[in-house]
Amino acid sequence: MDTRQHHNLGDVVLRVEGVHKTYGDNHVLRGVSLQMRRGETKVVIGPSGTGKSTLLRCINQLTVPDQGRVWLGDCEITSRKEDINCARAQIGFVFQSFNLFTHLTALHNVRIAPMKVSRMTKAEATKLAMTELERVGLADKAEAYPAELSGGQQQRVSIARALAMSPKLILFDEPTSALDPELIGEVLEVMVSLAKEGMTMLVVSHEMGFARAVADEIIFMEGGGILEQGPPEQLFRNPEHARTGEFLNKITELYGE
């Protein structure tokens, strides 16, 4: 039933070492290091303003870190020599506010990167896009524009858009926090099934039900650094720091199990 142990045997997909980021006087990230193996799901939690989103953006270089290195497999993507567009194409990113391309239908949203970045033919890309839309349960909405979809549907299309590039890992930046409560479930369901299929996922989210169901580790960030990380049960039952337990209790109360 629980396949989590088995995942730990995978190769290292992502390595982050000593990442710092400062905005003016605000030292947002103070030396964050972490590692993801193939097939792992890790959930990042922590109070707001603690640098969780900045960390995700520093990983795929949408924000360039001031210091520190990021490796994708054997490639150091923080190196100037590395083609960042090529590296980003292998890292999916799911935004809090979906950011679907407003002028394109769901189908076109999913197939544009395979066409323009991976240089697939239109027919191949369309076929792939339909497969990915089916995977998130939205094949029937292929012709709909983002404005015609609910928030939950938009987020599922954006997950399909990320999947279409066959990414080595997907970064989720609070994927459900802009959604109405009744729409959160459909997005989490898709994410759970991805995790079970062995997708490597780094998820910033306070959905503890999701974390307990599929996360190999919870990473607790505070003050721009990682305070504690470990398997969900360990952090819930026996946290090293009182602060971790306190925070977990608070968000469990707020978001439920």
Added chain:
Amino acid sequence: MSTIWQSLELLITRGLPMTLLLTLGLLGTGLLLGFPLAFLQVYGYRPVRWLCRGYEQLFRGVPALVLILIFHSGLSRTFDILLPAFASALLALGLRSSAYQSQIFRGAIQSVGEGQMLAARSVGMSKTQAIRHIILPQAFRLSIPPWTNEFSSVLKDTSLASAIGVLELMKQTTLIFTRIQFIHGAQWILVILMLAALIYWALTYLGNVGLSFLESRMRIPGFETKGQVER
């Protein structure tokens, strides 16, 4: 009555073609220069941005008639560069329109949310690809409504070219009424001017009908510029 028809015919055959040509030329020049100017103002390096901004402020800050006279009389008298009247008008008003159009496009580009660029880059597009496939098509749609304004004013600004003798609608109008008032009386000045006004009005109207047709053809859910309130 036949005088009116004759005048109208003369205006349409000997004035209108040049007005249309000039309008298309100006909009074309303005579009060709305005679009890149707008992109450089938003995405260019700082010195380039300043340069574009300076250009735009200069051409928006000087009256059209002054520009026309600079390009025609000014250049020819001082530097011995003698441009044909049509070329002077095209250059002066075209550069001016490019400055105005650059602001229309800049506004449109900037109203495409920053999340669109982030998302495009996150799937591996280069900045150029993101601009071309994601930002541009959206900015284009957003710029049609304000662009109809520029069309209307450029069309009517062509009448200023009559000041340097370009034989367009306005020049033809003055030619007709200066002659006709000696034959039929001074009250005809108003009649001929009204005919010219009618032609300008009709052109503006038709142009705007065409543009709103384009706008509705390109309409996409989520790009509505009108709020839909039923009562």
